[in-house]
Amino acid sequence: QKEVxxxxxxxxxxxxxxxxxxxxxxxxxxxxxxxxxxxSRKGPxxxxxxxxxxxxxxxxxxxxVDKSSKYISLFIRDSQPSxxxxxxxxxxxxxxxxxxFGSGTQLTVLP
Amino acid sequence: xxxxxxxxxxxxxxxxxxxTVTCSQNMNHEYMSWxxxxxxxxxxxxxxxxxxxVTDKGDVPEGYKVSRKEKRNFPLILESPSPNQTSLxxxxxxxxAGNQPQHFGDGTRLSIL
Numbered sequence: 001q002k003e004v005x006x007x008x009x010x011x012x013x014x015x016x017x018x019x020x021x022x023x024x025x026x027x028x029x030x031x032x033x034x035x036x037x038x039x040s041r042k043g044p045x046x047x048x049x050x051x052x053x054x055x056x057x058x059x060x061x062x063x064x065v066d067k068s069s070k071y072i073s074l075f076i077r078d079s080q081p082s083x084x085x086x087x088x089x090x091x092x093x094x095x096x097x098x099x100x101f102g103s104g105t106q107l108t109v110l111p
Numbered sequence: 112x113x114x115x116x117x118x119x120x121x122x123x124x125x126x127x128x129x130x131t132v133t134c135s136q137n138m139n140h141e142y143m144s145w146x147x148x149x150x151x152x153x154x155x156x157x158x159x160x161x162x163x164x165v166t167d168k169g170d171v172p173e174g175y176k177v178s179r180k181e182k183r184n185f186p187l188i189l190e191s192p193s194p195n196q197t198s199l200x201x202x203x204x205x206x207x208a209g210n211q212p213q214h215f216g217d218g219t220r221l222s223i224l
Contacts, residue, residue: 043215
């Protein structure tokens with residue numbers, strides 16, 4: 001079993017839809033949770049970063065962490081065609097020097 | 112502009128011919144790392160470096176070498192490349208290891224024939 005599981009999609013939604021992207025993890029020592037966005041032919045760029053259970057909002061993006069269920073989510077409101085990309089969850093334990101990534105979910109937002 | 116620069120961006124080569132992929136960052140970051148990205152497997156860490164002259168293996172280090180002689184540079188060396196090392200490679204850096212997000216380069220696509 002992988003330490004971080006992510007539904008690979010692909011996911012296709014109409015413009016304006018609410019998108020929900022999810023990951024589950026197995027290691028209780030994980031403490032820091034990140035979402036990266038990766039456009040085609042580019043490196044991943046950090047979208048959201050949190051270390052506590054609950055919600056963190058940044059514009060149209062909300063990151064949600066449930067440590068009791070070992071479940072993290074990224075919600076995108078009012079999705080735009082420019083949101084079309086691969087979204088990667090990434091998780092880090094407090095003392096680890098390594099970031100563990102999910103396999104990524106490919107999202108397409110149709111105009 | 113703060114950035115992580117990788118070279119080359121694309122390379123096609125043959126089995127056994129030594130190659131080096133360079134990585135340079137201009138943010139004075141202590142921590143640097145190499146990943147490979149393969150379909151369905153996501154990003155997997157090859158090697159990382161906590162600081163100058165300090166390197167350690169990640170999850171998939173076999174067939175790779177690294178060095179960290181200067182803070183800004185972290186080259187990835189394939190001494191005898193094989194076809195199973197055909198992949199998309201990313202270099203990343205962060206101010207320090209641990210709970211700080213990493214900044215990624217734009218990737219190097221390697222094809223080993």
